[in-house]
Amino acid sequence: MGPHFPYLFTLVMEVLTLMITRRVKNDDSFKFPWRCKDVDLTHLCFADDLFLFCHGDSNFVSTLMCALNEFKEASGLIPSIPKSTIYFGNVGMEVQEEIKNIAQFNVGDLPVRYLGVPLISTRLYHKDCLPLIEKVKNKIHNWKNKSLSFAGRLQLISSVLNSLQVY
Secondary structure: OOHHHHHHHHHHHHHHHOOOOOOOHHHHOOOOOOOOOHHHEEEEOOOOEEEEOOOOOOHHHHHHHHHHHHHHHHHHHHOOHHOOOOOOOOOHHHHHHHHHHHHOOOEOOEEEOOOEEEOOOOOOOOOHHHHHHHHHHHHHHHHHOOOOOOOHHHHHHHHHHHHHHHO
16 A cells, blocks of 8 residues: 555545435435434544444435445445444344345444444543553553663654554
């Protein structure tokens, strides 16, 4: 991957955003999930990951899948079904089966972590981020044993923590 890859990804995801937005606006019955209506949140893109959000109903999932299929036809980019996961919150088993037949994704369990941080709809607390904090502490502890000066360790810690935040 070259240095232009993040820019290309951003441009391509902008096309997907336009396709999803058009499909959602044309579907008068589309219902946003809890806490997503105020900001019209249907999806988020991170690195090379895509998160899709909708109310737990097969019609709404069909709307998003139609947008994905349109994007696939236009761009030639195909979602990796084995790497794709769907999560259900307060959705009946019958509806889950309908949705699984439409999306064809693996079913995951909530809560889920992304890059070490739990994806939850409430405020993150210290306990939620403890595994990530412990991971960083363990890395820093290993550096203490190296023969770096205090300033060198401080610079190393600063650069690694900044790169973790960007990642």
